[in-house]
Amino acid sequence: MSAGSQVMADVQDAAPAALSSTGAFYWSVRRELWENRWIYIGQFVVAAVFVLGFVFNMNHWLMKMRGLSGTDPAQYWTTIAQPFDIASGLMMGTLILMSLFYSADALYGERRDRSIFFWKSLPVSDSTTVLAKASIPLIVLPLLTFAITVAIQIVLVLLSCVVLPANGISLAMLWKGLYLFQMWGMILYHLFMAHALWPFPVFCWLLLVSGWARRAPLLWAALPVAVIGALERLVFGSANFLRLVGTRLIGGGAPADITSGEMLPTGPMTHLTPLRYFASPGLWIGLAVAAVFLVVAVRLRRYRDPV
Amino acid sequence: MACIEARGLRKRFGSTVALDGLDLHVEEGRILGLIGPNGAGKTTALNAMLGLIPYQGELKVLGRDPWTERERLMVDVSYIADVAVLPRWIRVAELLDYVAGVHPRFDRTKAKGFLEKTSIQTSSRVRELSKGMVAQLHLAIVMAIDARLLVLDEPTLGLDILFRKQFYDSLLNDYFDRTRTIVVTTHQVEEVQHVLTDLVFIDRGRIVLSCSMEEFEQRYLEVMVRPEQLAAARALKPMYERQAIGRSVLLFDHADRQRLAAFGEVRTPSIADLFVAVLGNHSGATREVAV
Numbered sequence: 001m002s003a004g005s006q007v008m009a010d011v012q013d014a015a016p017a018a019l020s021s022t023g024a025f026y027w028s029v030r031r032e033l034w035e036n037r038w039i040y041i042g043q044f045v046v047a048a049v050f051v052l053g054f055v056f057n058m059n060h061w062l063m064k065m066r067g068l069s070g071t072d073p074a075q076y077w078t079t080i081a082q083p084f085d086i087a088s089g090l091m092m093g094t095l096i097l098m099s100l101f102y103s104a105d106a107l108y109g110e111r112r113d114r115s116i117f118f119w120k121s122l123p124v125s126d127s128t129t130v131l132a133k134a135s136i137p138l139i140v141l142p143l144l145t146f147a148i149t150v151a152i153q154i155v156l157v158l159l160s161c162v163v164l165p166a167n168g169i170s171l172a173m174l175w176k177g178l179y180l181f182q183m184w185g186m187i188l189y190h191l192f193m194a195h196a197l198w199p200f201p202v203f204c205w206l207l208l209v210s211g212w213a214r215r216a217p218l219l220w221a222a223l224p225v226a227v228i229g230a231l232e233r234l235v236f237g238s239a240n241f242l243r244l245v246g247t248r249l250i251g252g253g254a255p256a257d258i259t260s261g262e263m264l265p266t267g268p269m270t271h272l273t274p275l276r277y278f279a280s281p282g283l284w285i286g287l288a289v290a291a292v293f294l295v296v297a298v299r300l301r302r303y304r305d306p307v
Numbered sequence: 308m309a310c311i312e313a314r315g316l317r318k319r320f321g322s323t324v325a326l327d328g329l330d331l332h333v334e335e336g337r338i339l340g341l342i343g344p345n346g347a348g349k350t351t352a353l354n355a356m357l358g359l360i361p362y363q364g365e366l367k368v369l370g371r372d373p374w375t376e377r378e379r380l381m382v383d384v385s386y387i388a389d390v391a392v393l394p395r396w397i398r399v400a401e402l403l404d405y406v407a408g409v410h411p412r413f414d415r416t417k418a419k420g421f422l423e424k425t426s427i428q429t430s431s432r433v434r435e436l437s438k439g440m441v442a443q444l445h446l447a448i449v450m451a452i453d454a455r456l457l458v459l460d461e462p463t464l465g466l467d468i469l470f471r472k473q474f475y476d477s478l479l480n481d482y483f484d485r486t487r488t489i490v491v492t493t494h495q496v497e498e499v500q501h502v503l504t505d506l507v508f509i510d511r512g513r514i515v516l517s518c519s520m521e522e523f524e525q526r527y528l529e530v531m532v533r534p535e536q537l538a539a540a541r542a543l544k545p546m547y548e549r550q551a552i553g554r555s556v557l558l559f560d561h562a563d564r565q566r567l568a569a570f571g572e573v574r575t576p577s578i579a580d581l582f583v584a585v586l587g588n589h590s591g592a593t594r595e596v597a598v
Contacts, residue, residue: 118393
């Protein structure tokens with residue numbers, strides 16, 4: 001090889017050395033969405049079923065609307081916003097289930113079908129892969145849930161615009177009781193604070209176990225929780241640990257830290273309290289535990305054999 | 308620079324020793340066949356080279372430590388571990404997108420060009436493709452990556468003879484350019500004999516034979532001996548003897564071609580025959596093998 005071609009080879013060698021880790025991360029997230037189509041198809045199905053249910057039960061809602069006295073604003077709000085609340089609550093419940101099942105399968109699926117050999121034959125690090133997987137319940141799913149919830153609520157508004165006047169109810173009633181943009185802001189805030197950041201240690205624990213278990217990762221993940229819960233009950237007669245895990249998972253346990261007032265974030269009386277939320281030690285302890293679980297998950301992906 | 312340099316490579320799984328002090332040196336631009344019986348440690352050795360498992364001993368691939376630098380190494384190394392590892396749920400188009408997105412040396416146009424020669428549709432999912440088509444797809448992707456080392460672990464397992472032939476033909480014609488290195492393990496040794504430039508036999512985690520194909524052709528000769536000359540031929544100490552169509556076939560190491568020609572037709576043995584001879588002697592027992 002001549003000196004010139006040696007230099008050429010060195011230049012060629014140096015160029016791709018700067019691997020784009022953002023590119024690898026982006027494509028790793030895309031891969032998760034291709035691989036786990038059910039996480040959004042499931043949400044669409046629940047949303048469609050809800051809209052159908054609303055259409056069939058519309059008479060019930062119309063009767064209630066007719067019965068509104070027009071004096072008590074609180075009553076206004078509860079009646080008019082009810083289907084909107086149910087929609088967002090239902091989608092949040094779906095989000096919890098999707099995040100749970102996704103995380104429990106995230107590092108297990110590629111080991112079960114041995115495609116991990118293929119993924120590892122490409123220049124993508126284990127930490128990039130694990131972080132991309134963790135970003136699904138932390139960022140992607142809450143955003144998706146938000147988009148679908150907003151879409152359902154727009155459909156509800158459009159339906160109301162047709163149905164209410166046709167039944168002799170003034171549309172003004174709807175606008176009086178509904179603060180759409182304020183509600184959407186709160187839903188977005190609530191989704192990230194209560195259903196992404198707060199339960200993040202639970203999702204990371206599932207991710208870790210999915211990278212370790214030879215079968216049934218969800219059961220293996222639940223086992224230590226059940227054992228610790230049982231021991232606590234035997235020794236102290238209390239159930240604090242189980243309550244801690246449970247409330248983390250459903251996004252409760254610290255509602256006062258997330259929002260004040262109502263559990264459901266759609267009420268006009270609810271105020272966001274981000275300062276209190278971000279100052280709560282529970283949040284940071286949880287995130288620290290989540291970080292430890294993630295580090296272990298990265299190591300497991302590196303060392304653990306396929307199933 | 309050596310492409311692969313292994314010294315005293317060791318790996319055990321529980322009480323099983325998979326690699327027992329393996330030494331291997333592969334120059335760039337070679338096509339090495341790693342041949343061994345089941346459980347000999349071939350796949351373990353390859354996995355170590357690819358940074359998939361930790362190991363003891365010294366190992367450098369393209370000057371890098373595979374275990375600590377897997378991510379960087381995979382820019383220069385491609386591998387097909389087994390035809391079944393492409394994820395079954397993925398669409399061909401998604402697969403091309405993904406590899407193009409994460410691999411700086413992947414040429415999408417080239418991959419599409421290879422795929423156009425097959426009946427694979429980019430809208431198909433991998434699970435809808437036949438086993439042979441999955442192998443074609445994986446090969447198309449790997450050949451479109453400008454890598455310096457390609458590792459193939461039983462790439463044609465379970466494929467019919469047409470696909471196997473095509474597989475090695477395209478590898479030689481469309482990919483190998485004498486600067487890249489290819490390491491291949493396979494049980495279909497006859498099919499790679501004309502492809503290889505170097506040969507390594509591995510058994511029980513150790514290298515039992517290592518030579519270039521030129522050496523192989525010079526060193527090993529096989530004679531189908533006429534019955535009346537059997538005793539004379541045996542006196543030259545063949546390394547192995549087998550029966551074929553009622554005749555004795557004797558395999559010699561470092562023998563004089565002229566002298567052997569006196570006993571019968573002399574030819575280069577197949578890798579499979581040499582394998583049986585070496586492994587048979589190695590394990591201390593002469594095995595009767597029907598090839």
